[in-house]
Amino acid sequence: MALLIIDTEACTGCGACVDVCPFGALEIIEGVAVVNENCTACGACISVCPVEALSLPEAEEKPVTEDLESYQGVWVWVEQFQGKAASISWEMMGQGRRLADELGTTLTACVLGEKMDRVAHEAIAYGADRVFVADDPTLRVYRTEPYARILVELVRQYKPEIFLLGASSRGRDLAGAVATLLYTGLTADCTGLEIDPETRLLLQTRPAYGGNIMATILTPNHRPQMATVRHRVFEVPEPDFERQGQIVSVPVVLSEDEIASKVVDFIVEEGEVNIADAKIIVAGGRGVGGPEGFEPLRELAQVLGGAVGASRAAVDAGWIPYAHQVGQTGRTVRPDLYIACGISGAIQHRAGMSTSRVIVAINKDPDAPIFDIATYGVVGDLFQIVPALTEQFRKKLKR
Ligand SMILES: Cc1cc2nc3c(=O)[nH]c(=O)nc-3n(C[C@H](O)[C@H](O)[C@H](O)COP(=O)(O)OP(=O)(O)OC[C@H]3O[C@@H](n4cnc5c(N)ncnc54)[C@H](O)[C@@H]3O)c2cc1C
Numbered sequence: 001m002a003l004l005i006i007d008t009e010a011c012t013g014c015g016a017c018v019d020v021c022p023f024g025a026l027e028i029i030e031g032v033a034v035v036n037e038n039c040t041a042c043g044a045c046i047s048v049c050p051v052e053a054l055s056l057p058e059a060e061e062k063p064v065t066e067d068l069e070s071y072q073g074v075w076v077w078v079e080q081f082q083g084k085a086a087s088i089s090w091e092m093m094g095q096g097r098r099l100a101d102e103l104g105t106t107l108t109a110c111v112l113g114e115k116m117d118r119v120a121h122e123a124i125a126y127g128a129d130r131v132f133v134a135d136d137p138t139l140r141v142y143r144t145e146p147y148a149r150i151l152v153e154l155v156r157q158y159k160p161e162i163f164l165l166g167a168s169s170r171g172r173d174l175a176g177a178v179a180t181l182l183y184t185g186l187t188a189d190c191t192g193l194e195i196d197p198e199t200r201l202l203l204q205t206r207p208a209y210g211g212n213i214m215a216t217i218l219t220p221n222h223r224p225q226m227a228t229v230r231h232r233v234f235e236v237p238e239p240d241f242e243r244q245g246q247i248v249s250v251p252v253v254l255s256e257d258e259i260a261s262k263v264v265d266f267i268v269e270e271g272e273v274n275i276a277d278a279k280i281i282v283a284g285g286r287g288v289g290g291p292e293g294f295e296p297l298r299e300l301a302q303v304l305g306g307a308v309g310a311s312r313a314a315v316d317a318g319w320i321p322y323a324h325q326v327g328q329t330g331r332t333v334r335p336d337l338y339i340a341c342g343i344s345g346a347i348q349h350r351a352g353m354s355t356s357r358v359i360v361a362i363n364k365d366p367d368a369p370i371f372d373i374a375t376y377g378v379v380g381d382l383f384q385i386v387p388a389l390t391e392q393f394r395k396k397l398k399r
Contacts, residue, residue, distance in 0.1 A: 003057070004035045004045065010053035017045035017054060037260040071161040071223040074100040075108045077151065078123050079170055081142075085119045087236055087277070088166030090126045092229060094237035095193055096164055097127035099202070102195045105161070106130060110154065112147055114140040124245035126237060131245060136252045141263045142170045148177035149253040155182055160224045162202050164193070167228035175228045185219035186226040191233050191351070192216075202227065211328045211348040231276050232334040233355070273307055273323050280306025280337045283326055283353070286313040287342015287363065287382060294320055296386045297341055303393045309333065309353075311343045327352035339389075341382040345370025362386065 004025075013031040025038035026045060033053070046054045076096040079086040093109065100107040109123035109131045120131045134150050151174070155163065163178070165171040167189050179186035191214075192205035201218050202225040208215035219225040275281055282301040284294050294308060301308045309331075310324040326333055328348040338356035343349060345361070345368055353359070354373050361374035362382045371377040378385055 003039050003041060005055045005057060006033050006035060007053040007055075008032045010051045012051055012053075014050065016048045016050060020044050020048050068161075068221075068223050071159045073106045073108055073158070073160045074103065074162045075110060075155075075160040075164070075224070076128075077163070077165045077171065077174065078109050078111045078119060079142075079166055079168060080111070080113045080116070080119050083113065083115060083119070085122055086166060086168060088168055088171070088229075088231045090122075090236045090239075091231070091234045092164045092166050093123065093126040093128065095229065095234050096162075097237065099162060099193060099195055100129075102197075103161075103200060108132060108158075108160065110134075110151060112139045112150060120247050121241075122239065124243050124247075125239035125241045127243075128245050131247045132250045133247055134250045134252055138252055138254065138256050138259065142174075143259060143261050143263065144173055144177050145259050145261065146252065146254045147174055148181060150250065151178050152181045153253055154250060155224060161200075163224040163226045165226075165228045167230045171228050175226060179226045182224070182226075184222040184224060184226055185217075186228070187217045187219075188228050190227045190229045193227060193229065201225070207328055207348075207351055211351050230332045232332045235334075275307045275309050275324060275326065275333055276331050278307035278333065279335050280304045280339075281309040281326070281333055281335045281353075281356075282306055282339045282341065282386075283309030283311065283324075283343060284314055284320070284341050284382075285311035285343030285349075286317070287344075288314060288319070289342075290317075291319040293342075293383075296383065296390065300339070300386055300390045300393070303390050303397060304337075306335070306337070309338075311346075311349050340370050340374070341386055343370055344368050345373065 011032045013028045015028050017033055018026045023038040025036050026033050041056055074096045076092045078089040096107045106129040107127055109128035111120050111131055112134045114137050116133050116135045120133045123131045132154055138146050165175045175186055187204035190204050190206045194203040196203055204217045204227045205214055282297045284297045288294055298308055308324055309326040310320045312325055312327055314320055315322050315325045328351040330352055332352045334355050336357045338353050339360045341362045358375045360376045361370040362378045362385050366379045
């Protein structure tokens with residue numbers, strides 16, 4: 001990774017860079033700035049240095065702006081944690097397959113980790129024609145440097161025209177690092193991917209301006225065209241374990257000694273919920289009136305075997321933790337049943353749940369926008385309707 005270059009002759013040790021560094025990567029030692037391994041080469045310090053003593057190394061490679069036709073094929077990074085592939089990657093494979101078929105080209109999966117045989121074969125079942133597998137103890141847990149360096153080397157060698165990653169925490173991190181090192185464009189958090197039939201360009205659609213418009217973004221002059229896509233926007237395709245594909249083993253680029261970051265432990269957050277995978281969600285908004293207003297929703301969710309979601313208004317009010325938030329700045333969900341209680345249906349909330357199979361809206365206001373997308377709407381007080389539903393479901397489901 002690129003690190004900051006400090007001209008120690010020019011540096012006066014004023015400390016301006018230390019103050020602005022968002023990563024605590026700079027300190028003044030014996031009158032000059034010193035950079036440590038926290039540096040991400042973000043460049044925030046460069047513009048504040050009054051004596052121009054700071055710079056970044058020259059790009060290892062210039063951006064690809066010529067011979068774009070030599071870039072062919074669609075690639076997907078397959079994310080794994082503790083040897084198990086993330087479902088977001090299979091959603092990406094479904095889209096990758098569709099785009100590759102439209103372009104008349106191949107789909108390649110990139111699998112990085114340790115003991116990745118099973119994941120590599122799954123990638124073929126989910127649509128890959130070819131799987132690059134980097135299998136090494138240094139890749140057992142995700143770290144930006146070794147993962148990014150392998151993908152960058154592969155892109156330089158094999159030249160894909162499109163590279164897709166899931167917009168998970170790791171995917172967002174990796175996509176940014178890879179796009180930066182390749183000097184190409186990246187559209188984050190897409191909700192739609194299409195091919196322009198005339199130009200073969202990838203049309204990358206995502207919400208913009210606080211979710212009030214949908215912007216379609218192109219990468220016309222650089223390759224690969226890179227995009228991350230949010231979890232649950234697309235369906236996971238049916239795997240076909242009879243499918244045949246090619247598995248290509250690829251070497252690691254960095255040895256353990258060359259990797260600055262070490263993963264010491266994973267700590268699971270207490271009370272963590274995964275609403276993204278829930279089949280049924282009972283969600284509450286400002287209309288629940290306070291933290292205790294979620295209680296009837298929890299009961300209904302429990303009887304239905306579902307999870308509790310929330311609007312940002314409820315989360316911002318501190319009534320329920322952020323992990324429950326559905327929407328543009330929360331989770332995207334795609335359950336079979338979404339029951340929205342006391343939620344008005346702002347566009348930013350809908351961005352995270354409108355693809356739910358069945359939407360039931362409970363709201364006092366008959367003109368609430370949530371009713372525009374609801375499969376079934378109940379106009380009334382949630383504190384009467386939700387307990388009545390719980391009682392009926394309890395009888396029917398005997399829970
Ligand atoms: C950049 C940006 C990102 C955002 N991201 C998100 C996001 O990720 N998720 C999100 O949800 N929002 C998000 N928002 C906020 C969003 O615009 C709305 O402000 C928010 O969704 C409103 O939440 P709400 O529907 O709970 O509250 P309100 O809009 O206040 O609606 C409350 C509803 O409850 C009904 N009600 C009240 N009492 C009862 C009752 N007893 N019974 C039945 N109904 C009742 C009312 O009629 C009303 O319709 C974002 C905004 C911006 C600008």
